[in-house]
Amino acid sequence: MIEKTEWKPLPDFLKIAKSKIDGLGLFTLKNLKKGMDLGISHVYNDKFQDGYIRLSLGAFINHHEMPNCKAIFCEEDSKIGVIKHIRIITIDAIKEGEELTIKYIINKLKNPNWERDYEVTQ
Numbered sequence: 001m002i003e004k005t006e007w008k009p010l011p012d013f014l015k016i017a018k019s020k021i022d023g024l025g026l027f028t029l030k031n032l033k034k035g036m037d038l039g040i041s042h043v044y045n046d047k048f049q050d051g052y053i054r055l056s057l058g059a060f061i062n063h064h065e066m067p068n069c070k071a072i073f074c075e076e077d078s079k080i081g082v083i084k085h086i087r088i089i090t091i092d093a094i095k096e097g098e099e100l101t102i103k104y105i106i107n108k109l110k111n112p113n114w115e116r117d118y119e120v121t122q
Contacts, residue, residue: 019062041085041086043055069100
């Protein structure tokens with residue numbers, strides 16, 4: 001029997017939809033304030049080739065040269081405890097219906113220090 005959990009692939013205020021940028025993207029269903037923590041996008045696990053397991057939040061957010069979100073590296077989470085992960089934070093207020101974007105460099109996974117290739121703040 002599977003126990004009920006509170007984990008959801010995305011917060012209730014986000015949805016995956018067709019993007020004008022590329023394929024599918026991540027869109028907000030409500031206005032978001034500047035500095036809002038949207039949640040965990042990647043969880044560190046050295047058993048994976050790139051060192052991180054990408055969650056839905058990280059899988060569908062598209063790149064943009066002038067992003068409205070940023071990634072930050074964290075060592076713990078208030079609910080889960082000590083766990084190395086990446087979180088997504090809004091850097092601007094984002095209006096309902098807008099696509100969330102982040103500035104990142106693609107196809108750098110052969111680089112063992114790929115984390116440093118992303119535009120992140122520690």
